[in-house]
Amino acid sequence: MKRPRIDLEAQHRLITRRAAILGGLQLAFVAGLGARMRYLQVDQADQFRMLAEENRINIRLIPPARGEVFDRNGTPLARNVPSYRIVVVREDAGDVADVVARLKTIVDLDEEQLERALSEVNRSAPFLPITLAQDVSWDDLSRVSVNAPALPGITPEVGLSRVYPLGSDFAHVLGYVGPVSDYDLEKLETPDQLLRIPRFQIGKVGVEAKSEDVLRGKAGAKRVEVNATGRVMRELDRRDGVAGADVQLTIDAQLQNYVQARLGEESASAIIMDCQNGDLLAIASAPSFDPNLFVRGISVADYSALTENKYRPLASKSVQGIYPPGSTFKMMTALAALEDGLITPEETVWCPGHLEVAGRRFHCWKRVGHGHMDLGQSLKQSCDVYYYDLAVKVGIEKISAMARRFGLGTRHDLPMSAIAEGLTPTKDWKYRVHGADWRVGDTVNASIGQGYMLASPLQLTVMAARLATGRSVTPRLIKSVDGIEEPDGAGEDMGIARRNLKKMQDAMYAVVNDRKGTAYSSRTIADDMRMAGKTGTSQVRNITAEERRAGVVRNEDLPWERRDHALFVNFAPFDNPKYAVAVVVEHGGGGSKAAAPIARDITLQALYGGEPPLEAYPTKDRDRIALQQEELRAVRPVADIGGNDQV
Amino acid sequence: MSYLEYTVKHVPTGPRKVLYLNWPLALLLAAVACIGFLMLYSVAGGTMDRWANRQMMIFSLGLVSMFVVAFVPIWFWRSVAGVAYIVSILLLLGVEFAGEVRKGAQRWIELGSFRLQPSELMKVTLIMALAAYYDWISPKKASRPLWVILPVIMILVPVYMVLRQPDLGTSILLLAVGGGLMFLAGVHWGYFTAVIASGTGLVLAVFQSRGTAWQLLQDYQYRRIDTFLDPSSDPLGAGYHITQSTIALGSGGWTGRGFMQGTQSRLNFLPEKQTDFIFTTLAEEFGFIGGVSLLLLYTLIILFCVTSAIANRDRFSSLLILGIALNFFLYFAVNMSMVMGLAPVVGVPLPLVSYGGSAMLVLMLAFGLVQSAHVHRPR
Structure with a gap:
C-alpha cells in the first residue's frame, strides 16, 4: 500500500493538531483538578480538619455495677x-x-x-x-x-x-439476669443506650427484672478513638457511671432456706408473711432450680430437664400458681353471710351428707353427714353442706365481694414475675367469658372454694393475715432501696364487725386445737404459740355419679395429676397474731395430712426464730420431728457459682 | 507511513534496543508506582505484608512485561491487533458465563492463581484495534459514514458487554477512549458535535420531562439519578464515601498530617482505602503538596507520551500512543474527580497507585506498546 508522500504529511499534521487539542483539554482538566485540590486542602482545610476530629472520637458507655440484693438481715442474695x-x-x-x-x-x-x-x-x-x-x-x-x-x-x-450465693432458695423470688435479647429491646420504647452494649445483662424474671430500673444504675462514659468500623484504638478519658442501688428484701434468708428445704421435692409452695406489716418472710416454690445456670447460659440438656419435669420447677407457684382454694375459702362464705346478717353463728343446719339444690345433689366430703352444724362446728369439721346452705342464702355476688376484700381475685403488687390475679367469679364475669347465665349450682361450688373460684398461695396468705388482724394488710417484698425504707403494708381497718371476725378466728383456732378439728394432728402445744388455721382439699376432677356409687377412689390410688390439691392457711400465735402462712401441695391429697404439718413447721420455725424446741410439738410426734429436723438441717441450696475461688 | 515502508536499517536491533527505550517515561512510571507502595504501606497500618509486597511483585512483573513488549517490533503488535481485540471480546463473553461475582459485579475470570479482569485488557486491545483500523483505511475515507459505523460498532460491543457486568466506570472509559481515538484519527468534527449535541439534548429532555405528562423515566429512576449526581443528599448511603474522602482530603491542608499520621484512612473511615480511594490517604498525609506532586507526575507521563507520538511518523504508532495516554489520563482524571467530589463514584482505580493486579499489569503492557512504538519508530 504505497501512499503519496504529501498525503502522509497532511495526515501527520492532522494527528498532531488533534493531539494538541486533546492534550490541551487534558491539561485544562488537570488544572481544574489542581484548583479543586487547592480549594479543599487549603481554603477549607480548617473546617475539614474539625470534621475529621469528630469522626474518630467516639463516646463509649461503661456498664455500671449492678445493685446487689440482700435479705432483711443483710445476707447477700445477689452479688x-x-x-x-x-x-x-x-x-x-x-x-x-x-x-x-x-x-x-x-x-x-x-x-x-x-x-x-x-x-x-x-x-x-x-x-x-x-x-x-x-x-x-x-x-x-x-x-x-x-x-x-x-x-x-x-x-x-x-x-x-452476677452470682446468687443461695441459688435455688431464691430462684423464684430473685429470678436471674441474662443478656439483652431483641425481644427485650422491642418491648421498650426508648431503650437505655446501655442495653446496646454487647452481652450487657438485665433482669429477666423476678426481682431482678421488676427492680431493673433501680438495680441497673447509670452508665459511665469514656471517650475513645475509634475507626469507622467502631474498633477502639485507644482511650482518651473517662467518666464513671453510677452503680445500681442495693435492694434489701423483707425475706429472711434462713427462714427461706428452711421453708424451701421443708417443701423438699414436692410440687408445692409456701408463703410466710408478717401479718402485722405485710413483710414477706419467705416465699418458697418447690422444686426449685439454680438461677446461676441461667446467668452463664444454661445448657440445652439442663434446660430441657427443667422444662420437661412434670413438677414444673421453673414456675413460681407461690405467686403465679392458682388453685381452687377449697375449704380454706369457707371463712369468706361464712363472713359474707355473717356481715350481711343473714345468719347468726348459733343457727344450725342439718347435714345428712348431701344437699339438693335446683334438682342437683351436692355431696359433703363426709358421706354419712355431720348432723346438726353451727358455724363453729361447720368450720372445725369442714362440713360442706352448711356452706351449700349459706351459698343459696347469700348469693355469689356477696361471697365474691367478701373474698376480694380479703385479697382474693386481686393482683398484689410485688416485684415478682407473672403474679396471678386469681378469680372471684361473678354473674357478669360468667356471662362475659362463658356466655352462659350463672346458676345457683355455681354458687354452691364456689362457696366451698371449688368451681370457678381460684386463688394463689400469696392471696391465701393475705387472706389469713387479714383474718388475723382485721386490717387490709398488703404484702411487701422490698424492705429498702439504697438504704431508704419502703412503706410497709400494715393497712387500714377493714371495717369487719369485731364480733364476726372473732367468731371466725375462734373457729379457726378450733380447727387446729380442738380434738375434732381437721388439723388437730398438726397442732402446737406451746401455749403462747397456738395456731389458728383452716385445711383445704380441692378437687381437680369431677366425681361422676357412677364413681360415687362405686365408692370414691382413694387419692393414693389415682395418678398424680388427678389427685386433690392439699391446702392450709393459718396464723399464729392465736392471742397475738404475728405470722400468716399458706401452704399448697399440688396433688398432695388431703390438706390436713399433706399441707398442715408443713405449715406448722414453718410457723414454729418463724416464731422461734430458728429451729423450734421439740416441746412445742405434741409428745407422740417428737421422735419423728427430731429426725426430720436433723435431716433438714443438712439441706443447703443448690448454687453452682462456678470455679471462682473468690466467692 | 506504514511499517512496510520503514527504512528498517535505522531501527535498532537486539540488545541495543535498550538504549533507545523512552527512559524518562519508564522512570516516571516507576516513581508513581513507588508512591503507590508507600501509600499501601501506610494504609495497611505500617506493614508491607498486607498489600505493598504483592503490589511490588506485580509491578516488577509489569516492568518485565513492559520490556518484553517493548522489544517486540511494533509491526508485530499491529498485525495481532485484530486478533487481540477478538480474544478480549471472547474473554468478556467468558466473564458473562464463568466469571466470579464480587461485590455484586461480575468482572473477574479465574486463571489459575491469577484473576484476570478482561475489561481492563479490553481498553488496550480496543485502542490497538482502532489504531490498526485507522492505519489500514485511507485517511480520506475516515469521515465517510460507512467507515465511521464500523469503529462505532467496535466500540459499542465491548461497552455494552462491560455495562452488563455491570461496570459503569469502565464502560464510560471505553466509550471515551474509543471516541477520543476516532477524534485523533481525524474523523470529521461534525460527527462529534452531532453526538454531543444529541446526547445533551436527550439528557435535557429526560430532566425537562420530569413531573410532566410525558415523563420519560419512572420516579424511582429519577431518584437514583439524583443520589448518583448528588451523593451528599444521602450522607450515610451513597454519599458516605464522598463525605469521608473530602473530609480526609480537607484535613490534609498544605503539607498534610505527615506520613502514617492520617486519621481518616488509618481509622478505616475511608472505604476502599487501598484501591479506589487511595488518593485520599496521600492527600491527607502529604497534603496539597503531595497531591499536586502526583498530579504533576501524571501530567509528565502524558506529556512524554504525546511528544513521543507527535515525533513518531508511523500512523499506527502515534494513534496507539495517544490512545494509551488518553486512557491513562482518563483513569486518573476520573478517579481524582470522584475522590474530590466532582464526579459520581464509579469505581475507577488510580493508575499505578491503587492496589490491584489486573489493572496494573495491563497498564504496564500498554506502556510496553508505547515503548515498542518509540523504539521501532521510523527514522
Whole structure:
C-alpha cells in the first residue's frame, strides 16, 4: 500500500493538531483538578480538619455495677463477683481452630460453650472479642497468661458477673439476669443506650427484672478513638457511671432456706408473711432450680430437664400458681353471710351428707353427714353442706365481694414475675367469658372454694393475715432501696364487725386445737404459740355419679395429676397474731395430712426464730420431728457459682 | 507511513534496543508506582505484608512485561491487533458465563492463581484495534459514514458487554477512549458535535420531562439519578464515601498530617482505602503538596507520551500512543474527580497507585506498546 508522500504529511499534521487539542483539554482538566485540590486542602482545610476530629472520637458507655440484693438481715442474695473469662479476637488469632486446639491442651473447656463461641467467632466482626470460656479459675487464667506467646489472639479478661450465693432458695423470688435479647429491646420504647452494649445483662424474671430500673444504675462514659468500623484504638478519658442501688428484701434468708428445704421435692409452695406489716418472710416454690445456670447460659440438656419435669420447677407457684382454694375459702362464705346478717353463728343446719339444690345433689366430703352444724362446728369439721346452705342464702355476688376484700381475685403488687390475679367469679364475669347465665349450682361450688373460684398461695396468705388482724394488710417484698425504707403494708381497718371476725378466728383456732378439728394432728402445744388455721382439699376432677356409687377412689390410688390439691392457711400465735402462712401441695391429697404439718413447721420455725424446741410439738410426734429436723438441717441450696475461688 | 515502508536499517536491533527505550517515561512510571507502595504501606497500618509486597511483585512483573513488549517490533503488535481485540471480546463473553461475582459485579475470570479482569485488557486491545483500523483505511475515507459505523460498532460491543457486568466506570472509559481515538484519527468534527449535541439534548429532555405528562423515566429512576449526581443528599448511603474522602482530603491542608499520621484512612473511615480511594490517604498525609506532586507526575507521563507520538511518523504508532495516554489520563482524571467530589463514584482505580493486579499489569503492557512504538519508530 504505497501512499503519496504529501498525503502522509497532511495526515501527520492532522494527528498532531488533534493531539494538541486533546492534550490541551487534558491539561485544562488537570488544572481544574489542581484548583479543586487547592480549594479543599487549603481554603477549607480548617473546617475539614474539625470534621475529621469528630469522626474518630467516639463516646463509649461503661456498664455500671449492678445493685446487689440482700435479705432483711443483710445476707447477700445477689452479688457481683469479678469473673475471669478467656476471649479470642479472630483477626489477631489467625487460624482460630488451631489456637483453640492449643488452648484446649492447657485448660479444660466446656465443649458446648466452645462450639457456640466458635460459630459466633465466624459470624461477628473480626476485631470483636468472643468469650471462649467463662468463670475460669485463677489457675487456668495464669496458665493462659504464661502461655500467651503460643496463643495469639487469646486474652484473659476480667469483668463482673452476677452470682446468687443461695441459688435455688431464691430462684423464684430473685429470678436471674441474662443478656439483652431483641425481644427485650422491642418491648421498650426508648431503650437505655446501655442495653446496646454487647452481652450487657438485665433482669429477666423476678426481682431482678421488676427492680431493673433501680438495680441497673447509670452508665459511665469514656471517650475513645475509634475507626469507622467502631474498633477502639485507644482511650482518651473517662467518666464513671453510677452503680445500681442495693435492694434489701423483707425475706429472711434462713427462714427461706428452711421453708424451701421443708417443701423438699414436692410440687408445692409456701408463703410466710408478717401479718402485722405485710413483710414477706419467705416465699418458697418447690422444686426449685439454680438461677446461676441461667446467668452463664444454661445448657440445652439442663434446660430441657427443667422444662420437661412434670413438677414444673421453673414456675413460681407461690405467686403465679392458682388453685381452687377449697375449704380454706369457707371463712369468706361464712363472713359474707355473717356481715350481711343473714345468719347468726348459733343457727344450725342439718347435714345428712348431701344437699339438693335446683334438682342437683351436692355431696359433703363426709358421706354419712355431720348432723346438726353451727358455724363453729361447720368450720372445725369442714362440713360442706352448711356452706351449700349459706351459698343459696347469700348469693355469689356477696361471697365474691367478701373474698376480694380479703385479697382474693386481686393482683398484689410485688416485684415478682407473672403474679396471678386469681378469680372471684361473678354473674357478669360468667356471662362475659362463658356466655352462659350463672346458676345457683355455681354458687354452691364456689362457696366451698371449688368451681370457678381460684386463688394463689400469696392471696391465701393475705387472706389469713387479714383474718388475723382485721386490717387490709398488703404484702411487701422490698424492705429498702439504697438504704431508704419502703412503706410497709400494715393497712387500714377493714371495717369487719369485731364480733364476726372473732367468731371466725375462734373457729379457726378450733380447727387446729380442738380434738375434732381437721388439723388437730398438726397442732402446737406451746401455749403462747397456738395456731389458728383452716385445711383445704380441692378437687381437680369431677366425681361422676357412677364413681360415687362405686365408692370414691382413694387419692393414693389415682395418678398424680388427678389427685386433690392439699391446702392450709393459718396464723399464729392465736392471742397475738404475728405470722400468716399458706401452704399448697399440688396433688398432695388431703390438706390436713399433706399441707398442715408443713405449715406448722414453718410457723414454729418463724416464731422461734430458728429451729423450734421439740416441746412445742405434741409428745407422740417428737421422735419423728427430731429426725426430720436433723435431716433438714443438712439441706443447703443448690448454687453452682462456678470455679471462682473468690466467692 | 506504514511499517512496510520503514527504512528498517535505522531501527535498532537486539540488545541495543535498550538504549533507545523512552527512559524518562519508564522512570516516571516507576516513581508513581513507588508512591503507590508507600501509600499501601501506610494504609495497611505500617506493614508491607498486607498489600505493598504483592503490589511490588506485580509491578516488577509489569516492568518485565513492559520490556518484553517493548522489544517486540511494533509491526508485530499491529498485525495481532485484530486478533487481540477478538480474544478480549471472547474473554468478556467468558466473564458473562464463568466469571466470579464480587461485590455484586461480575468482572473477574479465574486463571489459575491469577484473576484476570478482561475489561481492563479490553481498553488496550480496543485502542490497538482502532489504531490498526485507522492505519489500514485511507485517511480520506475516515469521515465517510460507512467507515465511521464500523469503529462505532467496535466500540459499542465491548461497552455494552462491560455495562452488563455491570461496570459503569469502565464502560464510560471505553466509550471515551474509543471516541477520543476516532477524534485523533481525524474523523470529521461534525460527527462529534452531532453526538454531543444529541446526547445533551436527550439528557435535557429526560430532566425537562420530569413531573410532566410525558415523563420519560419512572420516579424511582429519577431518584437514583439524583443520589448518583448528588451523593451528599444521602450522607450515610451513597454519599458516605464522598463525605469521608473530602473530609480526609480537607484535613490534609498544605503539607498534610505527615506520613502514617492520617486519621481518616488509618481509622478505616475511608472505604476502599487501598484501591479506589487511595488518593485520599496521600492527600491527607502529604497534603496539597503531595497531591499536586502526583498530579504533576501524571501530567509528565502524558506529556512524554504525546511528544513521543507527535515525533513518531508511523500512523499506527502515534494513534496507539495517544490512545494509551488518553486512557491513562482518563483513569486518573476520573478517579481524582470522584475522590474530590466532582464526579459520581464509579469505581475507577488510580493508575499505578491503587492496589490491584489486573489493572496494573495491563497498564504496564500498554506502556510496553508505547515503548515498542518509540523504539521501532521510523527514522
